[in-house]
Amino acid sequence: MTATPAPSTLAEPPFRVPRDRADLQLFLQAALTLEHLTIPPYLTAMYSVRAGTNRPAFYAIRGIVLEEMLHMTLVANLLNAVDGDPLVANSQFVMDYPALLPFSRDKVPIALRHFGVDALETFLYIERPEYVAEPPGHPSVGEDDGWTSVGQFYATIREGVLRLTAELGEHELFRGDPARQVGPRDFYNSGGEVFAVTGLDSALKALRAIAEQGEGVSRTVYDSDDQLFGETRQPAHYFRFDEIRRQRAYGPHDTPASGPTGPAVDVGWREVHPIDPAAKVAHYPPGSAVRRAAERFNQVYARLLCVLESAFTGDPAAIRTTVPTMLELRDLAERLCRNPHPDPAKAALGLYASPTYEVTEAHFERAREDARLRA
Amino acid sequence: MAKHLGDRGRRVLVLEAGTRTLDTWPGHLDAMNTYYAALAKVPNSPYRANAAAPSPDVLDLQGLPEGGYRATGYFLQNGALPYASDYQRATGGTALHWMGLVPRMHPDDFTVRSAYGYGRDWPLGYADLEPHYRVAEHALGAAGDAAEQSDAIGLPFPPGYDYPMRRIPRSHLDHLLATRLDGTTIRETPDAPETTLRVVTTPHARNSTPNPHYDGGRGYRPAGAAGLPNYGERCVGNASCTPICPVQAKYTPLKTQATWSRRVTLVTHAVVSRVLADRNGRVLGVEYQRYDDPAAPGHTTATAEADIVVLAAHAIENARLLLVSGLANSSDQVGRNLLDHPMLLTWGLLDRPTGPFRGPGSTSGFEGFRTGPARRARAPFRIEIGNWGWSWSAGSPGSDVARLLGIPGDTGAPRPPGVFGTRLRETLGRDVGRQFSLQFALEQDAESRNRVTVDPAHRDRLGNPRPVLTYDLSDHVKRGMVAAKAVSDHLFRLLGADDRTAYAPGPFAPGWFRFDDRDYVFQGAGHAGGTHVMGDAPATSVVDPWQRCWDHPNLYAVGCGSMPSMGTANPSLTMAALALRSCEQIDRDLRELRRPAVVRLPEGQP
Numbered sequence: 012m013t014a015t016p017a018p019s020t021l022a023e024p025p026f027r028v029p030r031d032r033a034d035l036q037l038f039l040q041a042a043l044t045l046e047h048l049t050i051p052p053y054l055t056a057m058y059s060v061r062a063g064t065n066r067p068a069f070y071a072i073r074g075i076v077l078e079e080m081l082h083m084t085l086v087a088n089l090l091n092a093v094d095g096d097p098l099v100a101n102s103q104f105v106m107d108y109p110a111l112l113p114f115s116r117d118k119v120p121i122a123l124r125h126f127g128v129d130a131l132e133t134f135l136y137i138e139r140p141e142y143v144a145e146p147p148g149h150p151s152v153g154e155d156d157g158w159t160s161v162g163q164f165y166a167t168i169r170e171g172v173l174r175l176t177a178e179l180g181e182h183e184l185f186r187g188d189p190a191r192q193v194g195p196r197d198f199y200n201s202g203g204e205v206f207a208v209t210g211l212d213s214a215l216k217a218l219r220a221i222a223e224q225g226e227g228v229s230r231t232v233y234d235s236d237d238q239l240f241g242e243t244r245q246p247a248h249y250f251r252f253d254e255i256r257r258q259r260a261y262g263p264h265d266t267p268a269s270g271p272t273g274p275a276v277d278v279g280w281r282e283v284h285p286i287d288p289a290a291k292v293a294h295y296p297p298g299s300a301v302r303r304a305a306e307r308f309n310q311v312y313a314r315l316l317c318v319l320e321s322a323f324t325g326d327p328a329a330i331r332t333t334v335p336t337m338l339e340l341r342d343l344a345e346r347l348c349r350n351p352h353p354d355p356a357k358a359a360l361g362l363y364a365s366p367t368y369e370v371t372e373a374h375f376e377r378a379r380e381d382a383r384l385r386a
Numbered sequence: 387m388a389k390h391l392g393d394r395g396r397r398v399l400v401l402e403a404g405t406r407t408l409d410t411w412p413g414h415l416d417a418m419n420t421y422y423a424a425l426a427k428v429p430n431s432p433y434r435a436n437a438a439a440p441s442p443d444v445l446d447l448q449g450l451p452e453g454g455y456r457a458t459g460y461f462l463q464n465g466a467l468p469y470a471s472d473y474q475r476a477t478g479g480t481a482l483h484w485m486g487l488v489p490r491m492h493p494d495d496f497t498v499r500s501a502y503g504y505g506r507d508w509p510l511g512y513a514d515l516e517p518h519y520r521v522a523e524h525a526l527g528a529a530g531d532a533a534e535q536s537d538a539i540g541l542p543f544p545p546g547y548d549y550p551m552r553r554i555p556r557s558h559l560d561h562l563l564a565t566r567l568d569g570t571t572i573r574e575t576p577d578a579p580e581t582t583l584r585v586v587t588t589p590h591a592r593n594s595t596p597n598p599h600y601d602g603g604r605g606y607r608p609a610g611a612a613g614l615p616n617y618g619e620r621c622v623g624n625a626s627c628t629p630i631c632p633v634q635a636k637y638t639p640l641k642t643q644a645t646w647s648r649r650v651t652l653v654t655h656a657v658v659s660r661v662l663a664d665r666n667g668r669v670l671g672v673e674y675q676r677y678d679d680p681a682a683p684g685h686t687t688a689t690a691e692a693d694i695v696v697l698a699a700h701a702i703e704n705a706r707l708l709l710v711s712g713l714a715n716s717s718d719q720v721g722r723n724l725l726d727h728p729m730l731l732t733w734g735l736l737d738r739p740t741g742p743f744r745g746p747g748s749t750s751g752f753e754g755f756r757t758g759p760a761r762r763a764r765a766p767f768r769i770e771i772g773n774w775g776w777s778w779s780a781g782s783p784g785s786d787v788a789r790l791l792g793i794p795g796d797t798g799a800p801r802p803p804g805v806f807g808t809r810l811r812e813t814l815g816r817d818v819g820r821q822f823s824l825q826f827a828l829e830q831d832a833e834s835r836n837r838v839t840v841d842p843a844h845r846d847r848l849g850n851p852r853p854v855l856t857y858d859l860s861d862h863v864k865r866g867m868v869a870a871k872a873v874s875d876h877l878f879r880l881l882g883a884d885d886r887t888a889y890a891p892g893p894f895a896p897g898w899f900r901f902d903d904r905d906y907v908f909q910g911a912g913h914a915g916g917t918h919v920m921g922d923a924p925a926t927s928v929v930d931p932w933q934r935c936w937d938h939p940n941l942y943a944v945g946c947g948s949m950p951s952m953g954t955a956n957p958s959l960t961m962a963a964l965a966l967r968s969c970e971q972i973d974r975d976l977r978e979l980r981r982p983a984v985v986r987l988p989e990g991q992p
Contacts, residue, residue, distance in 0.1 A: 066415060074616060195605075196552070196595045200633075202616035236616070241607055243615040334622065 018120040019107040021045065026157050027147050029171030032184070036095035038168050039086055043097055045113060045161065046083040046221075048106055049137055050076060051368045052123055052130070055286070058344040059125035059365065064282035068126060071251045077201035078224050078248070084193050084205050084330075085217040087323040092208040093175075094187040100313070100320040100378075105370040109288070112137055114158040122288040123365065125348075127280060131256045137161075138249035140226035140267065146170045162226065169218050176211050185210050193327040204240050224248060232261045284348045286365035287357055294354060301353050301364040308343040308366045311336060313374035317382060340366075387696060387944065389525075390969045392647035396976065399690055401656040401674050403439035403699070404476035409640045411613035421630050427777075429483040429912065430472055432630045436680040437847050439475040439657050444910065446472075447896040455896035462844055465836070465857035468896045470910030471726050473700045477654060478640045480700060480912065481958065483629040485747050486591045486636040488528050488959035489768070490519055490541050494757040495953035498831065502761045504862050505831030506723070506950035509922040509931040512542065518963035520547065523589075524601075526637045526962060527609055529554050530589030538586040539753045550606035552595040553587045554621060557773045558741035559822055560585055560750040563881070572876045574760070574869045581754045583877075585771070588751055591637035591959075592621045612640035623745040625774060655680075659687070659850055661695060661711040661941065669695045669713075669941040675848050685848055693979055694940045694972055697918075698965075701725075701947035705838040705917035706853050708928075708943065714918070714935040719928050721838035723916035725830045725952045728859055728897075729909040730867045731772075731779040732874040733823035735884040740822045742775035743783070748825065749773060755873065756954035765828045765866025768954050769873070775821030776886075778909070781894075783818050790814065824877065826870035830952050831862050832916050859908065864901040867908065913957050915946035932971035933964060940975065944968055 021044055029035040053076040060069050087097035098104065109122040121137065124130040144159045145152050146167040158164055175184050185208070192207035199205045203224060208214050216239060223235040227247030237244040246254065246261050253271065254260050260273035287294075292309065295302035315336045322330040344366050351358040388398045407413035421432035430443045446459030447468050457463035473480040493512035498505040523530075529551035532543045556564075564585035571580040593608040600606045611618035611634035618634035627636050634641075643652065657675045664670060671691035677684065697704045705721040708714045752769040760766070776782035788794060790813055792804035805813055836858060840851035878885040889905040891898040897908040921927025924936035933948045935941045944965050946957050953960065 063419070066412070070411070070614060070617075195598070200618070200620045200622065245615050 018109040018111045018118075020111045021048065021106065021113040023113050023158060026155075028167055028174060032093060032175065032179075035093055035168070035171050035175060036090060038164075038171065039090040039093070039095060040098065041113075042165070042168060043083060043086045043090065043099065044104055044106075045164075046079055046086055047099070047104065048110060048113075048121070049079050049134075050083075051105075051108065051366075052121055052133065053079065054340075054344065055123040055365060056126040056130045056134075058341065059284050059286055059348050059363075061282045061284060062345075062349075064279050065126065065277075067276050068255045068278055071255055072126075074201055074245070075248045075251060078203060081199060081201065081203050081205060082221045082224070084199075084323075085208070085221060088192050088206075088208040089214055089217050091191040091323065092185045092187045092210075092214060097323040098320060099323065100317045100375055102370060102372045102375065104316065105312070105368060108368060112161070114161050114164040116157075116159045123286070123290075123368065124288045125286045125363075125365075126283045127285075128256070131252055134252045135249060135256065138225050138247070138252060140247070140249055162222065165218060165222055169215065172211070172214050172218070181211050185214070191323070191325055191327065193322060193330055197322075197327050197330045202234070202236050202240075202242060202245060204242075227267070230267065232265055232267055284363040285361055286348065287352060287362050290352075290365050290367055292367050292369055294352075295364065296353050299353050301347060301350050304343050304346050304350075305364065305367055308340060308347065309368070309370050310374050310377065311339050311343065312366075312368065313370050314378040314381065315340065316370070317375065317378045387698065387965050387969055387972075388650045389642050389646055390966060391972065392650035394969075394973060396649065396973075398650045399692065400650060400652045401658050401672065401690065402477050402652060402654040403657040403703075404436055404474075404654065405434075405680060406477035406652070406654040408433070408476060408478055408482065409612045409643065411611070414611070414613055414634070417630055418632055421626070426781075427626075427629065428472075429629045430474055433474055433476055433482065434680075436475065437683075438655070438675075438677040438680050438685065440846055440852075441475045442472045444470065444472050449891055449893050449896040449898055451891060451893075453891040453898050453900075460846070460852055462841065462852060462854040463857070465855060467858050467899060467908075469724065469726065469855045469857040470897050470908070471912040471914055472910075473702070473912070473914065475700075475703075477643070477652070478638050482638050482640075484636075484912070484958060485628045485956070486631075487748065487770075487956045488523065488526060488530070488589045488591045489955040490535070490589075491515075491953040491955045491957075491960050492539065492756050493542070494761070495829070495951065495955070498761070498829075498951050504762075506919065506921070508950050509920055509927075514931075515960065515963045515967065516542065516544070518967045519959065520544075521966050522959055522962035524550055524606075525642065525966070526591040526959065527551065527593060527606070527641075528589050528591055528959070529594040531587055534587060535589065538584055539756065548597055548600060549589060550597060550600045551593065551608065552597055554590045554592055554594050554746060554749055556585075556587060557745050557749045557771075558739075559773055560587075560771055562736065562738070562740065563771060564750075566881055567877065570880060572873065572880070574755075574872045574876075578760060579758070581758075583752060583754065585750045586753045588748060588770070589959075590621075590746060590749075592627070592631075592746060593619055593635040594621060608635075609637075609641045609645075610634065612638070612644050621746065625743050625745055625747070627746050656688075657685075657848055657850065658699070658707060659710070659848070661697070661707060661713055662689065663711070663713055663938060663941070667938050669938050671695060675850075677848070683847060694942065694975060696942040696944055696968075696972070698944050701914040701917045701945055702838050702853050702855075704943045704945060704947045706840055706851070708918065708935075709838070709840045710851055714928055714937045714941065714943065716937050717925055717927060719834070719919050719926065721917050722834040722836070723832035723919045723950070724836040724838055724855065724857060725832060725914065725916035725946075725949065727827040727911035727913045727952055727956075728830055728863055728867070729911050730767075730826040730828065730870045730874075730906065731823055731909060732826070732871070732878070732885070732887040733772075733776045733779040733821065734878055734886045735817065735820040736822055737820070737882055737884075739819045740775075742773060742819065742821050743777070745773055747772065747774050755869075760869070763865060764869050765831065765863045766954050767826045767828045767866055767870050769870075770825040770827065772823035772825050774823075775818060776823055778825070779823050779887075782821060783814065786814060786818055822883070824874055826867070826874070827911055827954075827956070828863055828866045828870065829954050831860055832919065832950055833858075833860055836916075838917050859899070861901075864899075864906070867906050868902060868904075871904075871906070911956075913946065913952060915949040915952055915957060917947040918943040919950050920948040921950065933968045934971065934975075942968060942972065 109120040262273035417432040424431035530549040621635040
């Protein structure tokens with residue numbers, strides 16, 4: 012196996028409640044990066060499943076990853092509402108994997124892994140509902156404690172939004188151009204709904220949707236899609252991953268303490284294409300079909316983020332064109348995962364190729380150049 | 387109807403002849419796999435055969451080398467031309483595989499006899515149905531543009547009304563055709579009046595962008611997939627609407643069934659074998675056959691009693707059930723007037739890529755031939771712009787691959803040399819990418835000779851007589867096809883397209899016929915109707931304007947079977963509007979059953 016490099020880390024905002032608009036924008040940009048951080052590992056697990064197998068797991072991960080995309084969009088809406096610029100088309104936005112989960116007490120590396128117990132343990136850690144420490148400045152929290160959980164980070168943003176609304180007035184805080192808001196008219200196709208953030212109420216609703224789709228409503232296994240969006244409620248992300256890990260579904264009366272007591276969930280741990288979590292494009296021989304697909308994947312991913320950035324910074328309708336791009340990424344990812352690793356030693360271990368998510372500034376420059384040529 | 391009656395507090399028992407696996411997500415995925423593996427992607431290809439409740443299949447028909455056809459399968463056919471449509475007997479029914487187009491009928495469609503001298507008039511008109519159209523558009527989740535429908539077709543809508551969802555985006559082909567043809571005028575014959583061409587978007591029962599202004603600003607929440615939460619809330623252009631939408635963005639009745647109240651009970655594996663009635667004409671209930679394993683013979687018989695019985699089993703099955711029960715037929719019209727939308731397909735290549743095989747099968751059409759004085763002489767038609775290349779007309783793209791490989795499907799002749807590898811891919815990309823087709827849906831007029839009968843000598847495995855169909859096209863319809871082909875020729879010329887349309891007898895052309903010394907091939911649209919025709923007099927029709935059998939005050943036969951003419955719109959929306967209208971009368975009937983009597987002393991007593 013390749014020697015594991017030190018995990019990359021996200022630059023965390025200072026440990027305090029956002030003091031002013033610029034501070035809040037900094038926090039929200041970090042939140043945007045955080046929401047995106049989960050997407051490559053979830054997609055990697057999803058696309059490593061052998062075609063036509065592990066369907067409950069496939070659709071569970073698919074539903075969750077779409078909700079993470081919703082969270083990204085809601086954070087972008089919130090950032091636009093407070094007159095910020097959601098920036099996603101740069102190489103700092105795409106973390107190097109393995110990456111450390113930010114805002115957490117424990118330093119758990121998040122790697123790109125195939126579907127399996129290791130991947131699910133990581134996902135469970137990411138989505139874990141735990142005791143959330145109060146925001147910084149609260150009497151129960153020491154000045155130098157540092158961030159202890161993602162929940163605490165979001166609670167801090169919420170506190171900042173409330174304080175700044177009181178300080179500046181709702182109208183002034185949410186002075187961003189409403190034309191930048193991505194709304195239900197633009198595309199969305201899973202749990203929850205994209206909605207415009209135009210004031211305190213919609214801002215708090217966005218923060219609530221993000222927290223409760225992930226961790227569930229306090230002391231239950233369910234999210235609040237029924238209350239917020241009039242949709243079917245589902246187990247929150249943590250509990251949907253837990254259902255797969257434990258191969259058993261949560262029933263209507265189950266609680267986090269009871270664990271799942273519903274029907275068995277069919278999981279085939281062997282029905283996957285195992286991959287090397289440390290795979291890099293450089294490991295694939297130049298000129299090989301796998302190398303070409305891996306490079307193409309990174310290039311198309313850069314294009315996806317460029318389109319997303321233009322959707323978040325003035326042209327919300329552009330978000331529709333991300334759909335064919337995501338399908339292109341799906342096809343490339345499946346092509347990679349269904350080919351044995353080109354390194355004979357790794358192929359002998361049963362490993363397959365995989366997307367590496369090494370998206371560099373050169374990729375972004377080229378994507379922008381291509382877009383200019385098309386226009 | 388079950389939903390509306392259940393929501394009003396009525397107890398409803400729904401007897402379903404088929405199985406209900408499809409309303410679970412694994413059942414849906416099984417249907418997807420069956421579809422992927424099917425050699426011919428016909429409308430029933432995703433759905434497993436059920437020997438206890440057999441369904442007809444379009445593959446049951448085969449054309450003969452010199453013309454004529456051979457019919458196998460569930461239907462027995464003895465007409466001059468074949469009835470070329472199928473249906474599906476399973477929970478969700480034929481609307482599992484429908485295309486999902488929901489245009490409204492033209493106001494003129496209701497008065498073809500009085501205004502144009504052919505077919506049969508409806509006992510009600512557009513204005514009677516209009517409020518029910520709106521309810522149906524809500525129930526099915528329709529995406530459309532009311533202003534465009536009103537402006538281009540002349541459909542009346544109440545002021546301020548728009549569809550629950552924005553119209554489905556036009557395909558690349560729609561845009562190409564609109565750019566080249568909009569505003570151009572053509573004449574179908576040199577002395578005919580001019581018709582102005584205009585590409586008009588078609589309303590769909592398919593999830594698109596919700597309309598925030600709908601319902602007085604309350605908006606609309608798209609209904610997602612049955613069996614998987616939060617899925618299928620938008621059409622993603624999978625391009626297999628018929629026979630199955632992979633994400634279930636297309637409406638199917640399974641979505642409505644998921645919202646039934648607890649007062650509605652669904653019993654599957656229950657084949658209704660006859661309707662029971664007393665000598666006064668009052669219906670008592672139905673007899674039905676319960677089976678367990680669709681593959682194994684063996685069933686038990688039970689009865690269900692009800693205040694009101696509604697037959698909603700498809701036009702042909704409704705007629706079959708009435709015939710085997712010996713009911714509702716004092717007019718001798720049960721089973722007669724069998725209708726479809728005979729389809730004439732034309733196809734060719736444009737000079738540039740058309741972007742085929744993306745999105746719903748048709749997103750726009752030409753609506754200018756739906757009515758007008760020409761209707762007196764020939765059947766009117768709607769023209770659908772086909773987004774899926776020559777898939778319907780010529781089996782593309784599979785047939786293109788086979789032809790290039792040198793293995794055409796319809797000949798035993800020696801194989802020509804094939805094209806392989808890069809050249810195969812390039813040739814396919816160049817040719818398949820320029821394919822387009824036009825689909826002319828002709829209104830069929832009611833004729834009593836086109837009919838469903840039963841023959842006790844031919845039964846299905848449960849012992850129920852199978853439908854015997856006698857079908858033909860009138861000269862009125864055939865003249866409509868002549869006009870349709872003339873319009874197609876004009877359009878292809880205006881487009882500068884390479885017309886590849888060819889009609890000849892053969893195994894894939896059971897619908898071949900000659901008319902005025904020219905060959906034609908028609909297809910079925912799956913729009914069966916007419917078999918328990920609605921009218922305003924018991925002597926000449928089977929059901930009244932509420933779809934209640936004239937002969938039986940508590941027996942309803944609902945569905946397209948009630949339609950006196952097929953009109954110029956795909957019929958499902960109108961069928962739904964009629965059913966919702968019938969719910970009102972059923973509600974009144976049920977209240978009437980419990981009408982209290984006022985007890986008084988006889989006159990003159992203290």
